Amino acid sequence: MTETAAVPASPPISDADPFAAEHLEHPEPLHRRLREAGPVVRLSRYDVHALARYQEVRAALVDWQTFQSGAGVGLADFRHEKPWRPPSLLLEADPPHHDAPRRVLREILAPLALRRLRETWQTVAEEVVETVLAEPGREFDAFEALAKAFPLRVFPDAVGLGPQGREDLLPYGNMAFNAFGPRNALVEADAHRVGDLSARVNARCAREALSEDGFGARIWAAADRGDLTHAQAPLVVRSLLTAGVDTTVHGLAAALYAFATHPQEWQRLRARPELARVAFDEAVRWQSPVQTFFRTATTDVDVAGTRIREGGKILMFLGSANRDPERWPDPDRFDLTRDPSGHVGFGMGIHQCVGQHVARLEAETLLTALARRVGHLELAGEPRRHLNNTLRSWASLPVRIRPAS
Incomplete structure (x- = not known):
């Protein structure tokens, strides 16, 4: 009897549009259907293969040789389409082009550098908390007053940005993360200001726009040493700003939303403030500020019995993988007794977010300051989402607090 090679199976097909408003607003039902359909599902609307289970998502993230980022981490294929901006040297590049920028940033953001920032950030966090405690009725928008206000103050300071231009960072990030999806209404809404907004942010990455003692200056110093080229330096500063602001802001908002809707977990944090870093990671797992990323196959490859062709x-x-019940018990629950390590909210492998420890320190600092002063935290109205093709982001998060007795 002659043995024949197994023929890869045809995956289940879905005509759902994951970038439709209803799925961006409430992604969990679609994620559940995709996970239940199979390890690989073809999305007929975009002719791409979807991975929604933890095992396949994690495997693809770490296998950069088979699933490259250099062709773009969005729907657009940079091998055939001109990028709307110079690609990120971290997010949209593979070795060897990816290596030097990542090595430079890893050294700049080393634990010793972050420890030096802790005391300053603690002081700022206490000031921010004091401000919200003084709000009339102690009701305020936690997205504006906490999740945005704190990172947009401390992180640009650390990078070396002056006070001007910080208001451009979130709009630019919103535009950049929207661009990873299809050219839909969300992308079109910003089309009129792509050039102007990009130019303003790029200008903030120039050497003369940065202080002499921040992360940005150290990136330019690395170029002087030959660790980077001088053409790469402003792109690395830009990548640091894009990656270090949006995901932290929306990750902090996720944590505040989690505590406002899980009062018992807030009391757990107050009793054990050392759980602040775990709380942030659990919030990132639970809400996944970065919901999706694309990769491009470098060769024909079989994934769980489905053939994905070279160039596909x-x-x-990521958000679905972080709620896969095969990986996480009771995954839809925010739970500080859980070990959230292993979540893919910051990616995985060589493209894992290089600034994740910065985000964790910001979150730890702010949540610890809040837990010390705030005895009760609850929603004061209906939260509103801000729709984005890639981010699970927020428009407002009305809360009410009571000071600790």
Whole structure:
């Protein structure tokens, strides 16, 4: 009897549009259907393969040789389409082009550098908390007053940005993360200001726009040493700003939303403030500020019995993987007794977010200051989402607090 090679199976097909408003607003039902359909699902609307289970998402994230980022981590294929901006040297590059920028940033953001920032950030966090405690009725928008206000103050300071231009960072990040999806209404809404907004942010990355003692100056110093080229330096500063602001802001908002809707977990944090860093990671797992990323197959490859052709795009649902019940018991619950390590909210492998420890320190600092002063935290109205093709982001998060007795 002659043995024949197994023929890869045809995956289930879905005509759902993950970038439709209803799925961006409430992604969990679609994620559940995709996970239940199979390890690989073809999205007929975009002719891409979707991975929604933890095992396949994690495997694709770490296998940069098979699933490259250099062709773009969005729907657009940079091998055939001109990028709307110079690609990120971290997010949209693979070795060897990716290596030097990442090595430079890893050294700049080393634990010793972050420890030096802790005391300053603690002081700022206490000032921010004091401000919200003084709000009339102690009701305020936690997205504006906490999740945005704190990172947009401390992180640009650390990078070396002056006070001007910080208001451009979130709009620019919103535009950049929208661009990873299809050219839909969300992308079109910003089309009129792509050039102007990009130019303003790029100007903030120039050497003369940065202080002499921040992360940005150290990136330019690395170029002087030959660790980077001088052409790469402003792109690395830009990558640091994009990655270090949006995901932290929306990750902090996720944590505040989690505590406002889980009062018992807030009391757990107050009793054990050392759980602040775990709380942030659990919030990132639970809400996944970065919901999706694309990769491009570098060769014909079989994934769980499905053949993906060379050049084919895969869409990895990070938010779905982080709620896969095969990986996480009771995954839809925010739970500080859980060990959230291993979540893919910051990616995985060589493209894992290089600034994740900065985000964790910001969150730890602010949540600890809040837990010390705030005895009760609850929603004061209906939160509103801000729709984005890639980010699980927020428009407002009305809360009411009571000071600790």
